[in-house]
Amino acid sequence: MEAFNKLTGSILVLEQENIDTDQIIPARFLTATDFDGIGDHLFADWRLDADGNPVTGHVLNEPRARRSQILVAGHNFGCGSSREHAPHALLGFGFRVVISSQIADIFRNNSQNVGLLPVVLEADQHARLLEMDGEEISVDLEQCEVSVRDADGSEQSWPFSIDPFARHCLLRGLDRFDFLNQAEDAIAAYENSYECQ
Amino acid sequence: MHGEKPVSEPESLFDKLWKSHLVKAQTDSTPAVIYIDLHLVHEVTSPQGFDLLRAKGIGVRRPERTLATLDHSTPTLPPDAEGRRPYYTSQARRQVQTLRDNCREYGIQLHDWDSPSRGIVHVMGPELGATQPGMTIVCGDSHTSTHGAFGALAFGIGTTEVGHVLAKQCLLQTKPKSMRIKLKGRLAEGVTAKDMALNIIRYLGMNGGTGYVIEYAGKAVRALDMEGRMTLCNLTIEAGARAGMIAPDQTTIDYLRGRPMAPQGADFDRAAEKWLQLASDADADFDSEITLDASLMRPAITYGTDPGMSVAIGEPVPEAATHSHAKALRYMGFSSGQSMQERQVDVVFVGSCTNGRISDLRAAAKVLQGRQVAPHVQMLVVPGSESVRKQAESEGLHTTILAAGAEWRLPGCSMCLAMNGDLVPAGSTAVSTSNRNFEGRQGAGSRTLLASPETAAACAVLGRVGSVADLESAREAG
Numbered sequence: 056m057e058a059f060n061k062l063t064g065s066i067l068v069l070e071q072e073n074i075d076t077d078q079i080i081p082a083r084f085l086t087a088t089d090f091d092g093i094g095d096h097l098f099a100d101w102r103l104d105a106d107g108n109p110v111t112g113h114v115l116n117e118p119r120a121r122r123s124q125i126l127v128a129g130h131n132f133g134c135g136s137s138r139e140h141a142p143h144a145l146l147g148f149g150f151r152v153v154i155s156s157q158i159a160d161i162f163r164n165n166s167q168n169v170g171l172l173p174v175v176l177e178a179d180q181h182a183r184l185l186e187m188d189g190e191e192i193s194v195d196l197e198q199c200e201v202s203v204r205d206a207d208g209s210e211q212s213w214p215f216s217i218d219p220f221a222r223h224c225l226l227r228g229l230d231r232f233d234f235l236n237q238a239e240d241a242i243a244a245y246e247n248s249y250e251c252q
Numbered sequence: 253m254h255g256e257k258p259v260s261e262p263e264s265l266f267d268k269l270w271k272s273h274l275v276k277a278q279t280d281s282t283p284a285v286i287y288i289d290l291h292l293v294h295e296v297t298s299p300q301g302f303d304l305l306r307a308k309g310i311g312v313r314r315p316e317r318t319l320a321t322l323d324h325s326t327p328t329l330p331p332d333a334e335g336r337r338p339y340y341t342s343q344a345r346r347q348v349q350t351l352r353d354n355c356r357e358y359g360i361q362l363h364d365w366d367s368p369s370r371g372i373v374h375v376m377g378p379e380l381g382a383t384q385p386g387m388t389i390v391c392g393d394s395h396t397s398t399h400g401a402f403g404a405l406a407f408g409i410g411t412t413e414v415g416h417v418l419a420k421q422c423l424l425q426t427k428p429k430s431m432r433i434k435l436k437g438r439l440a441e442g443v444t445a446k447d448m449a450l451n452i453i454r455y456l457g458m459n460g461g462t463g464y465v466i467e468y469a470g471k472a473v474r475a476l477d478m479e480g481r482m483t484l485c486n487l488t489i490e491a492g493a494r495a496g497m498i499a500p501d502q503t504t505i506d507y508l509r510g511r512p513m514a515p516q517g518a519d520f521d522r523a524a525e526k527w528l529q530l531a532s533d534a535d536a537d538f539d540s541e542i543t544l545d546a547s548l549m550r551p552a553i554t555y556g557t558d559p560g561m562s563v564a565i566g567e568p569v570p571e572a573a574t575h576s577h578a579k580a581l582r583y584m585g586f587s588s589g590q591s592m593q594e595r596q597v598d599v600v601f602v603g604s605c606t607n608g609r610i611s612d613l614r615a616a617a618k619v620l621q622g623r624q625v626a627p628h629v630q631m632l633v634v635p636g637s638e639s640v641r642k643q644a645e646s647e648g649l650h651t652t653i654l655a656a657g658a659e660w661r662l663p664g665c666s667m668c669l670a671m672n673g674d675l676v677p678a679g680s681t682a683v684s685t686s687n688r689n690f691e692g693r694q695g696a697g698s699r700t701l702l703a704s705p706e707t708a709a710a711c712a713v714l715g716r717v718g719s720v721a722d723l724e725s726a727r728e729a730g
Contacts (some may be wrong), residue, residue, distance in 0.1 A: 072576040073558050077690040082671040086325055086343040088299035088350045100692045105678070129576065131459040134492060134558075135690060136669075137394040137408035138297065143419050160428070160462055160494050161394060165410035171652060218426060219281045231412075232304070238276050238285045242422055245275040245287055 056171040058228030061195045067114065067123040068188035069248035074128055075135035076162060080144040082136075091141055094147020106131045107243055114188075125194060127184045131155070133162025133173075142166040152194050154201065168219040168231060172196060180213045195227055262533035266430050266465050269405040269530070272319050273388045275422055280395040284423040287385035291417045292373045293320040293360065295351040296394025296671070297410070302354040304415030311358065313421045319382055320362040322348055323372045325359045325672055328634055328661035337365070340673030358418075363593040370584050371637020371663050374398040378482060379639050381511025385500035385527035392418060393685065395605045397488040398495035401481035402504055403530050405465070407494040428494065429539040431464040431533075435472035437547030442720060444615070446607060446685070446704035447478030449487035450552035450562045455544060456559040461493030464540065465699035467532065468498050472546030478507040479611045486606045487687055499531035551719050554689045554702040555592060556580035561689075563592065563718040565707065583691055584699050585681075592717045595701075597684035600631040600658075600712040601694070602705050604668040607685035608636025610643050612705040616685075617649040618719055619709035620656035626715025631658035632664040632674065658712065683711040 084096040102115045109116040126145065132155040133141060140163050146152060153166065154174040168171045174194060175214070183203070184192070191201040202212045202243070224231055253523050263271070267376070291314075294614035296317055298320075305311065312318060326346040331337045339345040339671060355362035363370040369380055377383040385403035386542045390396060392414045399406035409633075413423055428586065439448060453460075464640045466488050476484065481498050488496030500502075505524045508514045515523045557580040563570065569586045570576035581587060586595070602608075602616045632655045635641040641663055642691035650660045667674040668686035670693070675681040678697025684709050689700035720724075 070575075071575065071579065075558070075688075075690045077669075077688065081696065082669040083693055085296050085671055086347045088343060089303070089349055090300060100696050106694065109584060131462070131492070132607065134462075135394065135489075135688060137392055137396075137410055139300070139392075139410035139412060157459055158463060159459070159492060161408055161410065161489075164656050166414040167408060195600075204447060218283070218422070220283050220426075228684070231424055232308070232416055232419070234282070235285065235416055235422060237426055238422065241276045241285065242287070246421075 056224070058227050058231060059151060059170065059172050059225045061193065061197060063191060063193040064079070064124050065119065065189050066125045066127045066187060067187055067236055069114070069126065069128045070185045072129035073134055075130045076138050076141040077135055079133070079141040080138065084141055085138060090140065090143040092148070094149070097144040097148040106109060109243070110195060113176055115117060115126065116141045120188065121149050124149060125154065126150045128154065129155065131157045131159060135160040137161045137165070139165045139169065142171040146171050148226050154181070166181060167218070167225065169213050170225065170228070171190055174189045174201060174215050174217070176201060176213060176215055196222060258449065259330065262537070263522040263533040264430055264532040264536040264538060265403060265467055265497055265530055266405065267536065269386065269388065270427060272386070273405070273670070274593045278427060281644065283426045284330050284387060286425050288390050288417050288421055288423060289317060290377070290382060290389045291318045291350070292389065292391035292396070293318060293414070294323050294373050294376055294391070294393065295347045296324045296669065298414055299347065299350045300411045301414030301418055302358070302391070304412070305358070305418055308419065310419050312360060312418045315359040316359045317421060318418070319377065320351060320360050321370055321373050321376050322351065322364060324665045326664040327672055327675055328664050328666045329604060330662060342420065351534070368642070371639065372605045372608060372665055374482070374486065375608055375640065377509070377637030378402065378478070379637060381508050381514030384523070386502060386530055390423065394489045396485050397485050397494065397496045398482050398605055399487040400485040400488070400495050401478060403497060403500035403527065405495055405497065408489065417500045429464045430467065430537040431461065431540040431542065432467045432469055434541070434543040435468065435546040436468035436470050436543060437545050438472055438475060439549060440547050442706070443549055443551055444704040444706060445476050445483040446550045446637050448546060448549055449484050450554065450559065450702065452544065452562045453487060453491045454552070454562045456560070458490060458492040458558040460493040461488065461491035463571070464493045465497065466493045468496060469532070473498055474501065477611065478503060479609045482609070483606055487559065500527040525585070551704060551707055553592065553683070553707060553717065554700070555584060555586055556704060557583055557689055557691050559689060559702060562702070566591070568592070579612065593722070595717045597629055597679060597683050597711045597716055600625070600629055600636070600682040601667040601682055601684040601686065601710050602708050603632065603634030603666055604686035605636065605665070606687040607705050608634060608640065610640050612685065613640065613644045613649050614647070616705040616709040617652045619706055619723065620658065620713070621652050623656055623713045625657040625712045629712050629715055631712045632661055632667055633658050634661040635663045637663050665692055669693060676700070683717070684694070
């Protein structure tokens with residue numbers, strides 16, 4: 056997993072609420088046995104027509120979409136299925152951060168496991184970002200804050216909270232498995248205990 | 253556990269399961285390590301998990317606690333004369349072969365095509381008695397919440413975590429919040445567990461359960477049979493909660509007795525006694541408590557693109573309250589205030605881990621008995637497992653279904669997520685007993701209305717949206 060510390064870049068906004076994992080990556084792309092090239096199928100049914108050609112005018116087909124590393128999406132992003140293909144597709148397309156005012160549980164977990172930073176902001180801050188498509192912001196995981204620039208040029212920072220262990224692993228690019236592996240003695244003891252059915 | 257127990261805090265079913273599976277407690281900076289009793293595996297979300305084992309050069313820690321099946325990518329049409337299965341793509345065939353190879357390499361029991369028990373993972377586990385009260389159960393599938401119907405803590409995980417469980421039989425987890433939904437009263441005649449679930453999701457919204465584990469309680473829940481409870485818990489994820497659960501009772505015990513993977517004889521009685529103690533203590537605390545009146549619930553059908561967008565059949569399409577809501581109506585081709593009954597139905601799907609069990613097929617067949625599916629409707633009936641298929645055929649349900657003009661298919665996830673080639677054509681309207689009506693869920697451009705098996709069968713006969721009651725009044729009028 057690639058480490059994440061701080062990123063400054065322009066945001067791409069998809070303001071729709073409740074973007075589910077079937078939109079992020081439709082089920083027909085789940086038959087592969089690896090995640091290689093899955094970014095090409097991100098939002099396939101939004102970006103591409105029935106013949107696989109780009110839909111003209113869709114924001115995800117603008118050249119800046121592939122350059123943007125920060126996705127700002129409507130409330131309740133990533134609901135639906137547990138497919139880890141969803142964060143992998145976002146990473147494969149080029150995103151490193153997804154920001155919303157609510158992010159679904161399984162998607163958030165999966166994102167943290169594969170190195171996509173999920174950021175949940177307050178509703179008013181989120182609403183402001185939804186109006187800032189294409190503008191530059193900073194996401195700082197060390198400080199746990201998102202910074203935007205006001206019209207007068209002054210910077211405004213909004214704190215966000217994230218699971219401390221997820222932050223620890225993302226900052227250092229650590230594989231969570233190693234932590235689990237270090238619990239081996241406790242796991243073995245548990246397996247020998249009364250509680251283990 | 254001998255001697256006097258100290259007086260302890262009252263605990264919920266969830267608290268008890270969480271505590272009894274703690275390998276390492278959560279700290280301010282690290283998640284808990286929890287033990288997983290049963291890991292269910294299917295072909296779609298497991299290959300990269302097995303690759304993690306290979307990358308680390310380790311094996312499957314507890315193959316006997318791991319159970320695999322083929323369901324998502326599998327064709328529901330029979331093999332050709334040479335025995336070749338009609339996989340939708342060569343990649344789907346390869347995915348199935350990959351699971352077969354992985355199970356062989358790591359010594360995991362796989363219910364392959366030749367198994368009399370093969371089925372959708374959330375139908376098969378309970379049928380075999382692999383799903384038991386008090387267990388922690390995970391699978392790389394969000395509808396793992398189904399197993400909570402037995403008083404298990406069961407939830408979907410991603411592929412990285414599939415790898416973790418294969419390797420260590422444990423997961424890193426932060427304890428979620430708890431919610432109890434009490435359903436008072438009794439469901440009216442003709443109102444099903446599916447309708448109950450759709451009513452609950454309509455109330456909570458598709459994200460109202462995010463961050464929570466939900467325990468369902470109350471008289472209306474106790475009155476459900478195990479298959480109804482599975483339908484209810486299955487749909488918990490559609491309100492955003494990863495797990496739904498119901499305390500084990502006599503209904504649970506009666507269902508499990510004699511199942512091949514359940515304890516047998518005196519062991520079963522001992523287990524059952526333990527299971528009955530899992531119920532939430534009287535004064536247990538929940539982070540959120542909701543009471544709903546089941547007796548007010550009516551058969552429901554969705555009109556939008558998330559499972560929270562439903563109405564009672566007969567109610568008009570609601571006003572679009574938000575931009576997203578309006579977008580959903582546009583996608584579905586509905587307008588606010590419109591009667592849903594005007595909508596022609598093109599496809600009807602009865603099946604899935606939500607409603608592919610024997611009671612669901614009986615309910616659909618009962619509606620189809622002596623009736624015909626409208627000529628313009630394609631209706632697929634897909635049993636949830638080989639056991640369901642055999643039971644249905646022994647009862648002659650398939651004869652009724654075929655005589656009505658519907659198709660009788662082989663078990664699998666099929667049209668629920670349409671990754672096996674069972675597709676709803678773009679622009680077509682499907683009434684489906686499955687769990688998601690997201691844009692394109694049943695095929696690019698498909699429009700899905702979620703409903704119970706009874707309602708789905710009624711729609712197939714009417715050729716438009718309607719209820720069993722509409723069907724009966726149509727017959728009287730005719």
